[in-house]
Amino acid sequence: MPSEFTVRRRVEFSETDMAGIVHYSNFFRYMETVEHGFYRSLGFSVVQDRHDPPVGFPRVHASCDYWKPLRFEDEVEIHLRLIEKKEKALTHQIVFRKVTGDGTEEVARGKLIVVCVAKKADGSMGAVPIPSDMAAKLEITNPLPPPERG
Amino acid sequence: MPSEFTVRRRVEFSETDMAGIVHYSNFFRYMETVEHGFYRSLGFSVVQDRHDPPVGFPRVHASCDYWKPLRFEDEVEIHLRLIEKKEKALTHQIVFRKVTGDGTEEVARGKLIVVCVAKKADGSMGAVPIPSDMAAKLEITNPLPPPERG
Amino acid sequence: MPSEFTVRRRVEFSETDMAGIVHYSNFFRYMETVEHGFYRSLGFSVVQDRHDPPVGFPRVHASCDYWKPLRFEDEVEIHLRLIEKKEKALTHQIVFRKVTGDGTEEVARGKLIVVCVAKKADGSMGAVPIPSDMAAKLEITNPLPPPERG
Amino acid sequence: MPSEFTVRRRVEFSETDMAGIVHYSNFFRYMETVEHGFYRSLGFSVVQDRHDPPVGFPRVHASCDYWKPLRFEDEVEIHLRLIEKKEKALTHQIVFRKVTGDGTEEVARGKLIVVCVAKKADGSMGAVPIPSDMAAKLEITNPLPPPERG
Numbered sequence: 001m002p003s004e005f006t007v008r009r010r011v012e013f014s015e016t017d018m019a020g021i022v023h024y025s026n027f028f029r030y031m032e033t034v035e036h037g038f039y040r041s042l043g044f045s046v047v048q049d050r051h052d053p054p055v056g057f058p059r060v061h062a063s064c065d066y067w068k069p070l071r072f073e074d075e076v077e078i079h080l081r082l083i084e085k086k087e088k089a090l091t092h093q094i095v096f097r098k099v100t101g102d103g104t105e106e107v108a109r110g111k112l113i114v115v116c117v118a119k120k121a122d123g124s125m126g127a128v129p130i131p132s133d134m135a136a137k138l139e140i141t142n143p144l145p146p147p148e149r150g
Numbered sequence: 151m152p153s154e155f156t157v158r159r160r161v162e163f164s165e166t167d168m169a170g171i172v173h174y175s176n177f178f179r180y181m182e183t184v185e186h187g188f189y190r191s192l193g194f195s196v197v198q199d200r201h202d203p204p205v206g207f208p209r210v211h212a213s214c215d216y217w218k219p220l221r222f223e224d225e226v227e228i229h230l231r232l233i234e235k236k237e238k239a240l241t242h243q244i245v246f247r248k249v250t251g252d253g254t255e256e257v258a259r260g261k262l263i264v265v266c267v268a269k270k271a272d273g274s275m276g277a278v279p280i281p282s283d284m285a286a287k288l289e290i291t292n293p294l295p296p297p298e299r300g
Numbered sequence: 301m302p303s304e305f306t307v308r309r310r311v312e313f314s315e316t317d318m319a320g321i322v323h324y325s326n327f328f329r330y331m332e333t334v335e336h337g338f339y340r341s342l343g344f345s346v347v348q349d350r351h352d353p354p355v356g357f358p359r360v361h362a363s364c365d366y367w368k369p370l371r372f373e374d375e376v377e378i379h380l381r382l383i384e385k386k387e388k389a390l391t392h393q394i395v396f397r398k399v400t401g402d403g404t405e406e407v408a409r410g411k412l413i414v415v416c417v418a419k420k421a422d423g424s425m426g427a428v429p430i431p432s433d434m435a436a437k438l439e440i441t442n443p444l445p446p447p448e449r450g
Numbered sequence: 451m452p453s454e455f456t457v458r459r460r461v462e463f464s465e466t467d468m469a470g471i472v473h474y475s476n477f478f479r480y481m482e483t484v485e486h487g488f489y490r491s492l493g494f495s496v497v498q499d500r501h502d503p504p505v506g507f508p509r510v511h512a513s514c515d516y517w518k519p520l521r522f523e524d525e526v527e528i529h530l531r532l533i534e535k536k537e538k539a540l541t542h543q544i545v546f547r548k549v550t551g552d553g554t555e556e557v558a559r560g561k562l563i564v565v566c567v568a569k570k571a572d573g574s575m576g577a578v579p580i581p582s583d584m585a586a587k588l589e590i591t592n593p594l595p596p597p598e599r600g
Contacts, residue, residue, distance in 0.1 A: 013336060013346065014173050014329045018166035018222055024509045025164060025478035029314045032475070036313060036373075045373060046313065059474045063513030072168055073336075073345060163486060163496060164479045174359045175328035179464045182325070186463060186523075195523060196463060209324045213363030223486075223495060314475060316468035318522055323464050372468055 003141035005038035006079045008099070011070050021069035028062055031094045031110050034078040038092075042137045051131045057114040058125075060089070064110035067147075068098065075099040076107075083143040085135070088127045089115045093143045106147050153291035155188035156229045158249070161220050171219035178212055181244045181260050184228040188242075192287045201281045207264040208275075210239070214260035217297075218248070225249040226257075233293040235285070238277045239265045243293045256297050303441035305338035306379045308399070311370050321369035328362055331394045331410050334378040338392075342437045351431045357414040358425075360389070364410035367447075368398070375399040376407075383443040385435070388427045389415045393443045406447050453591040455488035456529045458549070461520050471519035478512055481544045481560050484528040488542075492587045501581045507564040508575075510539070514560035517597075518548070525549040526557075533593040535585070538577045539565045543593045556597050 009030070017023040036046050046057055070076055077097040084091035092112045097104035118128045130138070159180070167173040186196050196207055220226055227247040234241035242262045247254035268278045280288070309330070317323040336346050346357055370376055377397040384391035392412045397404035418428045430438070459480070467473040486496050496507055520526055527547040534541035542562045547554035568578045580588070 012329070013167060013332055014175060016168035017163060018168065018170045019506060019508070020168045021508075023164050024512055025475050025482070028475035028478060029312070032313055040373075056469060058469070058471075058519070059516055061513070061515050062474055063511070065511050066509055069508070073340075162479070163482055169356060169358070171358075174362055175325050175332070178325035178328060179462070182463055190523075206319060208319070208321075208369070209366055211363070211365050212324055213361070215361050216359055219358070223490075313467060314473050317463060318466035318468065318470045320468045325464060 002038070002041060002137070003082045003139045004080060005034060005041055006077055007034050007037050008075060008077050009033070011072050011074045011076060013072055016072050019069075021071055022074075024064070024066060027064050027066070027096065027108055027110060030076070030078050030096065031062070031064075031080075031092075031112055034080045034094060035092060035112060035114075038080050038082070042134070044134055044137075051118075053118040053128075055116050055118045055128060055131060056125075057090075057116055059112055060115050061111070061113040064094075064108055066108045068105065068107035070096070070098060070107060077104055081141050081143060082138060083140055085130075085138050085140050087129050089113060090130070090138070095144060109144075109147065152188070152191055152287070153232045153289045154230065155184060155191055156227055157184050157187050158225060158227050159183070161222050161224045161226060163222055166222050169219075171221055172224075174214070174216060177214050177216070177246065177258055177260060180226070180228050180246065181212070181214075181230075181242075181262055184230045184244060185242060185262060185264075188230050188232075192284070194284055194287075201268075203268040203278075205266050205268045205278060205281060206275075207240075207266055209262055210265050211261065211263040214244075214258055216258045218255065218257040220246070220248060220257060227254055231291050231293060232288060233290055235280075235288050235290050237279050239263060240280070240288070245294060259294075259297065302338070302341060302437070303382045303439045304380060305334060305341055306377055307334050307337050308375060308377050309333070311372050311374045311376060313372055316372050319369075321371055322374075324364070324366060327364050327366070327396065327408055327410060330376070330378050330396065331362070331364075331380075331392075331412055334380045334394060335392060335412060335414070338380050338382070342434070344434055344437075351418075353418040353428075355416050355418045355428060355431060356425075357390075357416060359412055360415050361411065361413040364394075364408055366408045368405065368407035370396070370398060370407060377404055381441050381443060382438060383440055385430075385438050385440050387429050389413060390430070390438070395444060409444075409447065452488070452491055452587070453532045453589045454530060455484060455491055456527055457484050457487050458525060458527050459483070461522050461524045461526060463522055466522050469519075471521055472524075474514070474516060477514050477516070477546065477558055477560060480526070480528050480546065481512070481514075481530075481542075481562055484530045484544060485542060485562060485564075488530050488532070492584070494584050494587075501568075503568040505566050505568045505578060505581060506575075507540075507566060509562055510565050511561065511563040514544075514558055516558045518555065518557035520546070520548060520557060527554055531591050531593060532588060533590055535580075535588050535590050537579050539563060540580070540588070545594060559594075559597065 244260040394410040396408040544560040546558040
């Protein structure tokens with residue numbers, strides 16, 4: 001059962017800033033891309049309107065540690081590992097690796113905690129259990145150990 | 151009756167790109183800021199849910215001509231002129247001026263055409279007349295003549 | 301010789317807005333993606349630092365006409381046609397087509413005019429001829445006729 | 451001496467996503483806005499080219515915890531507290547409060563760790579001490595205690 005997912009993308013010009021590197025906020029957009037691709041790989045969309053009531057997965061925590069920059073036209077591998085599954089929440093570890101001539105080099109590492117929510121009778125959103133068909137497909141894996149940094 | 155509106159804002163770091171200037175797509179975000187501020191100045195929000203049915207104002211055309219760049223921390227004046235009002239559509243001229251030590255200098259000029267839409271009985275969106283209370287407050291003004299460019 | 305280029309991408313969640321559709325400014329980011337891919341397909345990067353002096357291609361005009369929205373997870377084909385080549389400027393026509401079950405459907409159409417610039421002796425940027433090795437690879441094609449709109 | 455800084459801004463339409471709320475990555479753009487405003491309030495720009503060598507302040511860590519959403523046209527107060535100052539690094543706590551009819555309500559809380567870097571003789575970037583004129587103006591304050599969450 002899948003507990004990991006990887007996408008590759010090329011850095012766009014519009015994602016850089018005047019320092020010549022990918023703006024740090026865009027790593028959070030990249031995290032979302034791999035997260036949604038992961039759900040799609042399981043046969044689900046993050047927009048879960050086929051469940052009743054429809055559920056969503058807002059973030060309650062997002063973080064990223066950066067040690068090398070990404071630049072325009074760099075190819076980057078974004079690797080998601082589902083490292084914790086609770087009744088109503090998932091924790092993803094996200095690893096960013098720049099594709100180099102002879103392999104990859106880790107440049108940043110992030111974490112996302114998402115909560116499953118649905119609209120309650122009073123119209124507000126509240127945490128609910130992850131739908132059972134989705135939960136059944138989610139298996140956790142070990143987090144990667146902290147990177148060795150030179 | 152108001153037919154013009156101006157906002158000032160400072161260029162954010164995240165709006166620049168690796169060329170050291172504001173990314174061209176962000177001028178379209180600036181256009182929207184002044185457009186929405188204009189509607190608010192009339193007592194309306196662009197999210198018109200107090201009308202029945204609720205109406206929205208998607209763009210059918212957006213354009214911009216650029217002749218000078220904007221840079222980080224530049225202060226920019228964004229000036230909207232409502233230059234055409236039809237039953238179901240509005241045309242805005244948008245002028246971008248960099249604030250300099252002794253005045254302003256025009257750096258770009260844009261145009262937005264927005265159409266008033268509402269959800270139809272079959273669930274799709276279609277053009278509808280601008281609500282009469284809003285239309286009554288909208289008065290057109292002359293477009294600025296083309297800028298002289300050195 | 302290449303005068304057209306096409307990329308496909310899937311709409312990201314972060315590209316949508318509260319109207320549930322791709323924010324209109326993001327079509328300009330998509331245009332840049334296909335433009336840069338086009339240059340890469342010719343063996344060039346938009347960051348032309350191997351020329352002396354290094355050249356860049358800022359926009360002097362960008363426009364888009366929209367007739368159908370794009371939504372989250374839609375697959376979109378972005379098709380560039382180089383329709384005009386001058387000594388110092390290029391004009392690209394950009395066609396956006398949503399991939400549907402049995403083909404594609406045009407949803408928007410844009411235009412970009414870019415000028416080749418280099419740093420002048422006084423430090424300012426000015427228009428210069430497109431480098432000859434690049435110009436030699438650029439061949440124009442006919443623009444598509446205006447779309448038929450129902 | 452200043453160790454705190456606050457800005458207010460209104461949520462823009464382009465900052466929302468199809469869930470109808472501010473996209474989580476935009477909180478990181480907001481953090482940067484208050485961070486740069488803080489430096490400006492001290493008489494510095496984040497682009498420190500008046501120092502020799504010029505220094506910059508890339509992030510090595512960014513995080514945010516979210517408990518309530520922000521929506522279009524909400525007014526939000528973004529409050530920075532400098533909570534740690536090292537020779538080469540600063541830690542900022544960032545508090546997001548939605549402005550309500552009768553006060554404010556905390557909706558999210560973030561942290562940024564930035565490192566002072568300059569270009570080294572070999573062309574690469576490396577951590578350097580924060581310039582003394584800037585360091586002299588920076589005084590730390592206590593972090594806010596964790597929010598009480600209902």
